[in-house]
Amino acid sequence: MDKKFEEAVKDFPILTRKINDEPLLYLDNAATSQTPNPVLDQIVSFYQNTNANVHRGVYTLANDATTAYENVREQVAAFIHADEAKSIVYTRSTTDGLNLVASSFGDLVVHEDDEILITIMEHHSNLIPWQQLAQRKHAKLKYVELAADQTLDMADFKRKLTERTKIVAVTQTSNVLGVTNPIKEITKLAHQQQAYVVVDAAQSAAHQTIDVQDLDADFLAFSGHKMLGPTGIGVLYGKLDLLNEMAPIQFGGEMIETVSRTQAKWQTAPWKFEAGTPNIGGVIGLGAAITYLNKLGMPWIEATEHRLVTYLLPQLAQITGLTMYGPKTVAKHESIVAFNLRDLHPHDVATGLDMLGVEVRAGHHCAQPLMTTLGVESTVRASMSFYNSLADMDRFVYDLKMVKEFFNRES
Ligand code: PMP
16 A cells, blocks of 8 residues: 555545445545645644734734745745746636636737637636626637547647637636646647637646646636635636736725825736735645645656546446446546436435445536537536545445446336
């Protein structure tokens, strides 16, 4: 057994609790990740020792809080290989970051008859903001479709990317199909057409090394709660010259340089986007989460999760009546597996599994246009993390078969 794994699992007290008298098997990591003790400790320690508002006070405690808050910005920048901390805007979540880009940057660069190119596998939070922008600006929203193997159809992308495309918005990893898109190739092609690329990294930030400079992404958004951090904190990375051009969309304290009766002058980026008292405790937790991920090492996390999918997929494929969505090849698959069992409603499957202590998601996964394309209303989804084991995969398959048998007997 991997020593690192054994040590890491001990940091997650929630994993020892029981659900319906069975040991918890948490397989909804794509919805939110569990929080390890060092992250919880750091948040508690902040409130116990350093709590004060940031960017305001001249006193020691306020300075300490501000330093801690700004140090995490440096840490986030290093985590995604951004060249400067000023490129990091704290947000509430991925959703918040994507809305900021669509509202502010989108407003600047998208005009009537322009095109916005997104993909059919987008989460609603990287779809509706663009749909709204297109409606506001009388621009056209186009979708890149899926290839036969349910990866992104790059030939379709090339066909639909035109000189009218102003923004390409794409997820790095699909929260349903478990596929990672070729962002580097996408940015290269998009930039040749002078289009900007917005990357949704909600499902990738905790699962693979991200290098925004190598990807050449113009914007990239992710959430703290999907990467071992607390809820209510997210990150929007933007190339600094683009952030500088953008107008804030929220106004109030902290984001201004000066205010008169009739006018106000903004702070520079990123602070002009952080109106009001920010989620300071959340930022501290995010910093601790990054420290934790770095300690494990992203390559180790990636390899560990890949081992789980490699082990699980062939077993699922053997279950009669099970339809799996997303690529069938393990090499193309991240640790998110969506599927349906013939004649069974996904909610029944998830409820049956819950009776056995196994927590999976059932629903449309905030990807209704994708569901329509797949010809279903909803699916079951199991999503793994490095704190899951191969034994967990065995148990999951066993329990899934039990649920299947139970309902088949009933019907
Ligand atoms: N994009 C993807 C691919 C996601 O999976 C999610 C979360 N399910 C989001 C965006 C939105 O993240 P949040 O709810 O944290 O804003």
